Amino acid sequence: MIGDFMLWLEETGSTQNILKEFSFPYGTVVVANRQWEGRGRFGRKWHSEEGGLYFSFLLRAEDFKELLPLPLVVGYGVLLQIERKGFKPMLKWVNDVYVSGKKVCGVLVERSKEKVVVGVGINLNQKEFPSDLMATSLYMLRNEVFEKKDFLLETLEILDRVLEEFKNFGFEKFRPAIRQRLMFLGEEVVVYSQEPVVGxxxxxDQEGSLLLRTAQGLLKFNAGKVSLRGSKIF
Incomplete structure (x- = not known):
């Protein structure tokens, strides 16, 4: 079970790096109150100040038939926890959770040989963000402080259940529910992959890849960043 072994640190460079560089049992969770090398996809810096909930957990690659949709499935698990607190979150393909048009959670999945290290950053109790970030926290949305330990344990319980179902039944079980909660579905967007593509x-699809209808036909993206056309990239 995820969280049977847990290491909670006041601060560290990156919870991801600890699980990648050292030997821990599968299911181990590493939590930090602050990170000075927190990162998202493509090496982007993750704003990891006091107040957020930052954790990584360790999975075994061979336990999963599919790894490509894993960021979406983990994001969906976090979304369910945020929904349970009375918010109306949405998933932003491929690995973010948004509330009221601003980011509240990011997911990072990295494979290192037989290890799969999953990082989750949830904007829980932060009171402000730099003005250039399209980010908010659950505290800022409701003016309510959330108990970090309780929130973590509840999230891990949901993730454990969701990942067990994903392991047994695959992504197709989650696809309808995830589609209902996808930002920008049916709208004109720009996908930033190797180069920007509009459609x-x-x-x-069944792998969690984005299908983009363009003038050249239907294109498939396994990774990238998506924004509404004409809006700021975030």
């Missing part, structure tokens, strides 16, 4: 966000 209609038509669907996600």
């Amino acid at each position: 209609i966000f038509e669907d996600i």
